[in-house]
Structure formats: C-alpha cells, structure tokens
Amino acid sequence: MTDITRNTDREQSDQRLGQLLLFILPILMCSNMLAAKVGTDIIPPIAMAFWRWTIAFALMCLIAGRPIWQARHQILKEWKDLTILGALGMGICGAFVYLGAASTTATNIGLIYSASPVLIILLSRFFYGERMFGRQVAGVALGLAGVMIIIAKGSLQILAELQFTAGDLWIVAATTGWAVYSILLRHRPTELGLRTRFSGTILFGMLCLLPFTIWEGITIGTADLTWKTVLLISFVACLSSVAAYMMYAKVQLLLGASKAGLVLYLAPLYNSVLAYLLLGEKFEPHHIAGAALILPGLWLATKSPSKRK
Template identity: 40%
Template sequence: MNAAAQGSEPVRYRLAVLALWGAPVLWTVNLIIARKAPGLVDPYTLAFGRWLIAAVVLVALSWQELWGKRAEVLRQWRHFVVLGFCGMLVCGAWVYLGAQSTVAMNIALIYAASPVLIGLGAVLWLGERMRPTQVAGVVLAMAGVVHVVVQGRWTALAQVQWVAGDWWIVAAMVAWAAYALLQKLWPSSLGDSARLAAISLGGVLTLLPGMVWEQMSATHLPVTAEALAIMALAALVPGVGAYWIYGWAQKILGASRVAVTLYLGPLYAAVAAYAVLGESLGWQHIGGAALILPGVWLVSRR
C-alpha cells in the first residue's frame, strides 16, 4: 500500500464512524412514512414504487460502470435478486404488512434482536472479532432500546402479546441480518452505487408480483400524487441515502459494528416524532439515551 493510500485510511475510518452515527437519522424518515401510508397506498405498491424510483436514480448515477461490467452483473444476478428479496421485499413490504396488525412495541422489541444476530453471524461466518468492550456496548445499547420501547416500565414486558403480524416482523429482522451478512459473504468489484443499483433492480423484480396482485384486487388503493410523493421520499432518503451509507460503512467497519446503528433508531425516531409529529419526549427517552449512546460509542471505537 502506498503512502497516499495509507494516509487515506484514517480519513475513511473517521467518515465511516461519522456515518455510523448519522445514517439512523435517514432511517427515521421511514417512521413518518409508515404513519402516513396506511389508507393511502398498499404495502407492496409502496415498496415497489420506492425501489423502482431508487433503482432509476442509482442506474442513472452508475450507468457507465454497470454497462462496462455487465458481464459480472449478469454472472452475479442471483446474488442481486436474493439481496433484493431480503433487503427490499421482506424489509419493505412485509414490515408494512406486519404493522397493520401488530403494535410499535412489538416491532421495536423484535428488531432489537437484529444487531445481535448480525454480530453472531459476523463472528461465526465472516471471521470478525468482537472485543469484550464491544459486547458490553451491544448489551448497553439493547437495554437502552428496550427502556425506550417499554417507556421505562420494564414490567410491561410481561404484558407483551404475540399476534400474527409479529411473524412478518420476525421475518424482516432475520432478512435484514441476512442482507447485511450476505453483502460481506458475496463480494463484488462493483462500486457502492452500482452494486446498490443492481440490488435495487433485484428488489423491484421480486416486488413486482405482489404489486400486480394488489393492483388487481378489488380493494386496492389508487396511486395518487400524494402516494407517489411518499414513494419518492422513501426512495431517496431511507432508500438510496441510508442503504448506500450502511453498505459503504460496513465495508470499512465490519458488519457487527455497523449493525449497532440500528439501536440509534428508536432514539432518533423519538426526537423526529417530537419535532415532526408533535409527540412528547419523556424521561424514558433520556434514560434510553444514557444507555444507547455510550453503548454505540463502545462498539464504534477502533
């Protein structure tokens, strides 16, 4: 490695750590979208439109590379379809489906297991190492998430009831872990934008049957201008922006360390709900922050 490349490594590392803290801000936009979507647009249609718009944007940005490496894209097309199924269909449409019959507490509690699953997979299959301080950070952050979700009343965990919609969320949690780990297990010479473009196209392909089925249903919701606006917002912010940053940071920091950013989601979502939706902030958010922020810091340390 030459001197210039060596000098760029600390800069890339610092940018990746900054992205680790900043990317969850983009995920919180999905909170607003999830609140607006019911009764406005059907789940598969929303996910299909979101990733179709994202794919068009990403293909436009990386067209030359995709065309120049078209032989590799065709050779790896199965990888892109599987990644699209996990990251765009299951973690998109199925979350919207689950949210129709389960509650926010169940969704947040189930998703709290995803970083742990990714961390275990990264150690077992990717050969990544987790120091004791990183394990402690994951435990701290997960405790903070639970504290926020149960609003500081841990006895509420005994009152959690399992409903049918929770199975959709469990599938999404496992699929996100698979999406994160498979990106590391299936390396590609494509750049970050070109690879995400190919994965998005794979996601669009897997979402197409569900979208067609919804639109042929007698009870389908018409695609209005407001629905298209929500699709565009979902495509550009938590879609292109958050997915691109997540994949880029994962290459530098590793799957297990970047996965802990998911624990910042409930905390950032509470702030977003306060600022955008007028919801109140409580002591449970302060207590959760006191656990989540040091936990993420421990995991993100070099």
Template identity: 50%
Template sequence: MSERQLALALLLIAPALFCSNMLTARATHDLFPPIALAFWRWFATLLLLMPFIAAALWQHRSAIRREWRDLLILGALGMGVCGAFVYIGADTTTATNIGLIYAASPILIVLIARFAYQETVSPLQSLGIALSLTGVVAIICRGDFGVLAGLSFAAGDLWVVCAMIAWAIYSIMLRHRPSAMPLMVRFAAIVGGGVLILLPFTIAEGVSGDLPPLNTTSFLTVGFLALFASFGAYQAYGLIQRTLGAGPTGLLMYLIPLYNAVLAFLVLGEDLQLYHLVGAAMVLPGIYLATRKAAA
C-alpha cells in the first residue's frame, strides 16, 4: 500500500479515532475521576512518544528553554482544559452533544483570528459564523430557546463549551506563535507541559478522595485513550495533511461529529433528538461557509 492509499484509508478511520475520546468520556464518566483521566491519558501518550522523539527533544532543549511559557500555556489549554473539562462535562451531557459542540471550534478560530490578528472575514464567512453559532445554541438549549431567558443550561454542555473555546485558542496559538522546533518535537514538548500543569490538580483531586480505581478497566481506558485518541489520531492527522493536503484534511471537521453521533447511538445507545439534527443542519454548513476562504 502506497502512502497516498494509506492516507485515503486513514481519512475514513481518523474521525473515529478523534471521536473515541468523546465516547470514552461519556462511557467512563462514573468510573474515572476526570482530571486524573486527563493526566494519565497524556502521561501515557508522552511515554508512547518518547521512543520516537526523545533524541530530538534533547537536541532542541535550548528552544524548549526559550519557549517554556508558550509550552505550558499550550499544554494547559490543549491537554488540561480540553482534556479535563470534556471529562467533567461528560458527567451531565451526552457524547453526541460533545461532538456537535466541539464541531464549532473552527468558527471560534476564525473569530479569534479576526479580532486578535486582524484577519479578514468576508460576508459569506460572517453568515457561516452566525449560522454555526446558532446551531450550537440550539444544541445547548435542547431545541428550546426559552431556556435562554432562564439560563437553565446543562452544566455539562457549558464545560464542553469552555473546552471548545480553549481548543480554538490553542489552535490560534499554534499558528501564530513562532517556534524553532519541528512539529512533532513541539507537540511532545506541549504534551509534557500539559502533564506538568495537570499534575498538581490531579494530586488535589486524589487528596479530596476522588481516586481512580486500580483495576483492569482503568488501565484499559487510559491505554485506549493514549493509543487511539491521542497518539493514533494525531499521527493519522499528520499523515493525511502531509500526503493529501489541507482540502481533504478539512473533511475531518465534518466527519468527526457525524461519526460521533452514529457511534454514540451504536455503542452507548444514545438517541438522536430533533434538536441534534437541527443543530447539525446549521453547524456543519456554517463551518463550510466560515472556513471556505481558508480552504480556497
């Protein structure tokens, strides 16, 4: 199999790898403390990366020392907030909601780039932003916009919204903060920063009495997340982007919430509600319109 054929195959597999995190978050919400799950997931991912990247990390140690503030902030956003907040939110919301809310992150990326870096936004992009954000609100409100007056949102959805905002800021920082490190070296250094940020919160969570059980399920959960949702997903994304380019890679943002909804139905028994369909009907075309300029 050629690299291109592998990339095309992974284009169909990668969305399942990415949404496996959302499905696992919901499946284990009452089995594993959320901050500990984020910490051990990324610690295990760092261990998986070490055989491939340890020598390069040592070679770029001067750059790591210079960029340590960025690495800690990126780690806090990408591994801390985007990890732990999703797991906290999964206690009171569905995997389907998590996937659809997260799908709107490209919209926030466009907005942040517009206001922080003066990137232009066309009228068509503005329409896409408005459409997608309306879809997210529809999902959060469970199709009842009357809850806006009473501000009676599900706590889990708000945790996921915070994680989605953190992911947008993380993505913008990756694009606009310069680095002397190659992509994989920087990613490993960011994971290390995220592990350091999560460590004291994990200890505090454990001291409060919320400790992960030491059983087969716990080890399998952490191993699954590290191998598939972290290491496998990011490696697949990198290969697809390098081989097929930005256009086909952009399909992932449309496929992930669709895969997530179907797998949540098949694996977790979640029902698709009308507000999910209405929200998706606004979010997905909105993403297309809002990111059309970047893909052109």
C-alpha cells in the first residue's frame, strides 16, 4: 500500500470520525442546560457553578498536569486577563444559567443561548471595529428579533410593558457574558497553549466564584451531600465542561472550524428535543417563531463572505 493510499484512508477515517462527533457534541453542550433545570431543587446555583468548575479543574490537572505546572509562571503573569475571562466564562456564564433555570425552561435557555454567535459579531463590530457585511447585519437583526420573541413569549403586550421572566433575563445576561468572553479570548494576546489557558481560566474563575459561594452558603444554605448532588455536579463537570471542550477541539481539528460551526445549529434543536423527552417541556408557538428567526440569522451572521476573483 502506497503512502498516498494510506493518507487517503486516514483522511477518510478522520472525516467519518469528525462527522460522528459532530452529532454527539451537541448532546454534551446542551447537557448543562438540562442539568441546570434539574439542579434547581438540589443545589444552590452559585455552588453548582463553583463545584462544577472545581471538579473540571481537577480533571484538567489529571489530563494536562505537567504542561499546566510548566506554564505556572506564565499563568501568574497573565492573571489579570485570566481573572476577567474566568469571571465571565465560569462566573457569569456558569452561575447565571443556574440562577435563570429557577424561573425559565431549558428550552428557553437553549434557544436564547443559540444567539450568542450573532451577539459576538455585533459586539466585535462595536468594540474592535470588525467589518460587518450586509448578510451579517441581516443575520444579527433576525437573531435578536428571535430572542425577543422567545423572552416575550410571542406577546406584544409583554414586550410593550417589559414584563419579562426574570429567568430569561438571567439567560440573556449569561449569553452576553459568553459573547464578551469569546471576543476577549480571541483578541487578548497570550503565550499559553489552549489547554493551559483553559485551565488557568478555570482556576481564576473558581477564585472569583469562591466568595459568592461562601456568601450563598451563609445566607441561603448549602446543598445536602447526597448521591444525587455528587452525580449531578460530576455529570456537568465531566460532560458539559471537559468533554465538550475537548471534543469541540477535536472536531475543529478533523473537520475545520467552518464545519465545526454546524454544532451551533444542532445544539438548540437537540436541547429542545431532549427537554421535551426528559423534562416534559412543551415546544410552544413562540419557540417555533423564535427558532425560525434565530437559526437563519445564525446562518447569515456566521456565513463566510464569498471570495471574488
């Protein structure tokens, strides 16, 4: 067998593996949204975020302990950026989802969060002056309109009187935090590798969450240490945090960034179906109307501009 044949077989094998992972990854990504709804009666929201990322950091140390230790001086050197990223990615994006889950549905969480790439493009234009093409402007407008339909439950009266569900507003704030986190992650300079930067971000995110976790424990109370609590936190830490991150990186490596972006379209659909099957949530008309705007808006906003000769 020639080298060319071996390389072709390997490429085809990588493509098949990447395509398989592409359909598994959305399950890992939306598992956090489903777990957020399940955990509302089991563990306080900030404690949920703190212990989720504590376990995730322990797992990252097992996976990449030596590179993390070798990069400790650079991690300390970049502590300001890592603190901001941790506060956004592990604090706001983590705790706010669990706070919102107390008064909104997992379906709403998934659909609102699916508009985050649209918001990333809009904020990139505002903060960094990145160029927006006509189709991206249209995509941003459609995506934001879809989110408004969902949080207003399709009612013009709710929209006019600004009577939004508190949970939906928490999720909007979390989505905005994720957009800012993603922009800073791309634009802020770093000498750390992907895994070491991710681990450093988790570490400083835990430190940001710690005082709020203590305050929550004093004022509200702590969760009972039961098998349900341990299982839920471990589930989110392993699947929604470490496994989702590593699988997404693998899909990007095998299929490229553009094809890996297809997961953005699949995740809200997976989330809605799983919320219906596992949590008994109904898919209301305003969900359909919102998704009918968000998903095309997402496609328009993230589609690469055509190259002319």
